[in-house]
Amino acid sequence: MALPKVGSIGEYIREQRQQAKISLRQLAAAAGVSNPYLSQIERGLRKPSAEILNQIAKGLRISSQALYVQAGLIEDREPPSDVITAIRADDALSERQRQVLIDIYESFRKEKHAEDEQTSQNARPRHDSGSDDEPLPEEFLAALEPYAASSGNGNVTQETKEG
Amino acid sequence: MALPKVGSIGEYIREQRQQAKISLRQLAAAAGVSNPYLSQIERGLRKPSAEILNQIAKGLRISSQALYVQAGLIEDREPPSDVITAIRADDALSERQRQVLIDIYESFRKEKHAEDEQTSQNARPRHDSGSDDEPLPEEFLAALEPYAASSGNGNVTQETKEG
DNA sequence: CCGTCGCGTTTGCAATTGCAAGCAACGCGC
DNA sequence: GCGCGTTGCTTGCAATTGCAAACGCGACGG
Incomplete structure (x- = not known):
């Protein structure tokens, strides 16, 4: 029991923090928690309580719900x-x-x-791209063309290396 | 710190439990927590963690979000x-x-x-329904209906959905 | 009357959270 | 090289969570 399966939540927090380009201590201060504790949370060594989770969400300026979802604490189809x-x-x-x-x-x-009806929850926040403000790939813009004119159905999935 | 203002959450849980006509122990079993702990939670003597809160929500068959809102962990009008x-x-x-x-x-x-770099009107319209006349097709409007209604009302709708 | 069952509650206790203090590593100016 | 500030991590420690065991209360049955 010493190892909670909350790894994803920690990764998610770290991801969001780095995306926001703030240091661990900065977020800790913004969230009102201590720096070491936030460090441990991000690495999944601690299972933050709901309050802390909420504070972190606020500090990150992200939706609390997103965090709870990531933590697997809100899973209802709502x-x-x-x-x-x-x-x-x-x-x-x-x-x-x-x-x-x-x-x-x-x-x-x-x-x-x-x-997907099977991959109910793929914890794959593997930010392979987008950590920085990367310019929008043209593939997206190209995919948008058909939409810009008509509101049909159409597929915007850009060709990725997805299996 | 020692006295959290979680009174409401406990009351809410007890309310919901009694409304569901199940005993404290039954809910405890359904939620996977111990009976005494649930008792303390309901009376506001303990501040349940997010996990426990979620389990209780599941045991009560109510929305996890409703519980988080009651706990003050999610701003209802986020x-x-x-x-x-x-x-x-x-x-x-x-x-x-x-x-x-x-x-x-x-x-x-x-x-x-x-x-339009110059015509930047940085107004913050509260998305007042009505004035904004968007020529959206009815399909969109229909899709919007369930969401358009959910706008900041500090009221926790306790859904009395039968199990 | 006495045993048993279920209800919610109270009491210690292990395990965990969450933090203050301190550590090593990196970069920057001198 | 040496200080200075930052970043993130590790270390003890108090406070808290969460639980097993046990308690008092009321109802039902022998």
């Missing part, structure tokens, strides 16, 4: 997908862009729903 | 004002899909920013 709401509320987007994003999002959901 | 945050929080997407969506979103923002 879809927290306010993605659409967020998209609609974002006035940094044009109408067209909004529709496209929503359309893509919908298609993704269908895709995933249809595709 | 504003998904950020599209990226919402995407990250969406469990219905795969990691890859998330990354793609985020990238697309980023590209959109850059696009728009480049296009």
Whole structure:
């Protein structure tokens, strides 16, 4: 029992922290926890309590729910997908862009729903790319072309090395 | 520190348990925790960890989120004002899909920013339903319905769904 | 009346969380 | 080379979680 299976949560936190480009101590301070403890949490040596988890989420400026999901603590099918709401509320987007994003999002959901019924939860936060602000690959833009005009169904999956 | 304000969470659990007409021990067994501990939790003498909280939620057959909200661990009105945050929080997407969506979103923002750099109206409309007339097809509106309603209401809807 | 069952509660105790203090390693200026 | 600040990690230690065992209470049956 000394080794909790909360590895993924720690990895996720570290990932988010590094993505935010803040040091361990900075996040620890922002979250109101001690630096060593955060270190241990990130490496899966400690199983943070709900309170700590919440603080970290706040410090990371990410959704608490995302963290709980990662921790496997919220698993119910209650879809927290306010993605659409967020998209609609974002006035940094044009109408067209909004529709496209929503359309893509919908298609993704269908895709995933249809595709995977077995891989319920793949803990693979292996950030192979995106750690930094990498410029958007053109493949994505290319994939967007069909969407920019019509809101059909269509597949945006860029060719990746997925099996 | 010694006296957490978790009174509400305990009360809430007890409420739900009694509403479900099950004994403390039954819920304890269903949740996989000990009876005395559950007793202490219900009376606010103990501050259950996220795991325990989750187990109890499962045992009660209620939403884990409702419990976290009661525990003050999730802000009920967690504003998904950020599209990226919402995407990250969406469990219905795969990691890859998330990354793609985020990238697309980023590209959109850059696009728009480049296009009308001067007409940058940085307003923060609270997404007031009504004024915003979006010519979205009904299919989108239909898809939006369940989400459009979920907007900051500090009320914990205790779903009285029969088991 | 007495034993038994279930209810929620209280009492010690092992295991764990979470932290203050201190450590080695890296980079920077002199 | 030597200080200085930063990064992350390791080490003891107090406080807390979470539990097994045991308690008082009320109800049912012999």
